[in-house]
Amino acid sequence: MRASFLTRGESGFAAALDVRVKLALCCLGSPAAIILSSPLSLGLLALLSGGLAATAAKPATLLKIYLFSTVLMLFTLAFTAALSFIVPGLMRWDAYSLSVPYLRMLVSINLLLTLALSTPVHVLLTRLMGTRLPGWALIPLSVAVRFIPTFINDCAQIRDAARLRPGKGIARLWRGFVVPLVFRVLYSADDLAMAAELKGIDAAGRMRDAELPGMARRDYALLVLALLALALAGVLQKFGPNFKPLPM
């Protein structure tokens, strides 16, 4: 059971990492990328995070995601450039101001891709079962993660049924997709809830059958490397060359 067909399955380096490590990398990397403003520091983080993301998904998949992100970024850039003709001085046309925001986005995208593309649903579910989260947080989160494949199947069935209905545009979307979807979801929620009650799942921790496994050496090694990379990025920011806006 996988969340998507984009992953390498469970064979890549990123897939073998503990979910907690990947989450920690995201929690460390995203704020660090916002705090840092040196192109050298951000370039270093983008390079390292890109290497990690490359082990999480197939190269073609990564390329498609990067291309899609680039198109969106270019679209934003073109829109802003068009506005700067109307409001002169709105856009800063220098290498520093144009590169740093995109490097920040690249770091965040790489880390999030590593987490999202290399974590199969059943692994995430097992890890969630072993956590010490309270029942009110654990049950909805586990149900949400487990329900994704079921929901995708439901959507496919509703879409096939919607093709038989007359109508066009928003009305068809509403009557043919949204309304059946909500009804289906309400019934699914009731069925699942009854099943959960019958299994005796409650806040007392009956879901927690699985023990959370300890982290492997590679997990600790990656965490240490990540901290070292962040420290190096900080040193580059503080003592590295001072980048002034360069005119283009």
Next chain:
Amino acid sequence: MSPPESALSSDPAGGGEGFFPAPAQVLTRAAAMETPRPAGQAVTRAAAPDARRSAGHWTTRDLVTVGVFATVIKAASILVALAGGGMNPVTLVVKNCLYVTLMLVLLHKVPRTWTLLLAVGTTSLVSLLLLGQGVLLVPSALLACLLGEGVIALLGGYGRTRNLAAGILTAELFAKAFGLGLSWLSMREQPAMLVPAAIFILIGSAGTFLGCFTGVRFMKELRHAGIISDQG
């Protein structure tokens, strides 16, 4: 016991051992789906004494419903966004409209304080773990939901549709504002690039407003179908 009966049984004592419940504990499907409440009654902890409670506030049924809706809200929004190709203004409006509509249905189905916060928290965590949503958007969404919960409480609680719509609207608008603030932090070297982002957020906000109306209309349909009990 036939499979339909077993599927409809309830075990208020709490344990999974009671697999063969007493006849009085076997509920009909309609009764199992929704516990009706008097119109306009504020939701309290005593409002649904028949079901097993989890963490003293929500029942297991409530928590499962929140989990299912969290997936559906996020996945349906993404499906609509992808159908429009990412930056299509029409699908951007539809996406936000659908989000608010589904959230309104959820808050009617699970009308307990903090449900909005729990649902958005679950949605955000699923997005973070599986869909690549930004880490920093999670706390900002939760903060916005706290404000939404505050508005619902100020207006009188989860008992009325208008309170729920106002709470969702507040949470959504503040979440968008916080998201824009985070975008400014990321693009502070080039603040002009916030202009397209702000325009798209404004378009999305139009969908949020529209979602309040479609959500109310949808609730009428669901009440008519007997799936959601009358209130508000």
